[in-house]
Amino acid sequence: MVIWGAWNRKRSSLWRAGLAGALLLGLAAPVQADIYRWVDDDGTVHYSSTPQPETSQRERHIFDSEGRVREVLPAPMSAKERAQAAAEREQAERELEAALRARQDRAARERQLRRAYESLDEIEELRERRERAIGGTIQRSEAQETTLLRERERIRRQKDNAPDGSPLLERYRSEMEELDARIARERQYRRGQRDRLSAIHERLDLDRRDFQQLVLNGRDS
Structure with missing residues (x-):
């Protein structure tokens, strides 16, 4: 019995020693934690379990417990870089808005052309009608000026x-001044009609080009 008790006491001591060793080994086991590597502004390399100070302007590398790079955090932008990035974003937004407006304007222009014309021939027919109408008013104005000039010449003689x-001299001068004013108005009217015709040609040329590009998509009529 004494021998058995001694053996039990020895086995109990060994068991307690093993348990204590296991606990010590457990405490000594490595803790799985991130390791941060960063370089300060003076070029010194640092390793720590916490991120680098916010004042550092360097790139950061995050390592795992086995020393492998898990993540690379870029260096924060400088004030100049932030301002440039903001300007680039604003420029991109403006370009996007301009592109959207251009597409909307293009669609609206196509709808307007489809309502106005059925073909390129219709545009040319409209051009001819306007030329005849305005050309007729110009010819009538030229004929009227010819009549006024003949009348002025008669009064001048x-x-x-x-x-x-002679008391008639003053009347003749007054009539000639009135005729001169009417002749000037006829000439001004014809200049206006020619400008109008030029604007019509310009608009119809634009309509023809846009009709070809937007409605016919570049196809021949």
């Missing part, structure tokens, strides 16, 4: 043949 001091 009467004025030249009137004796000095």
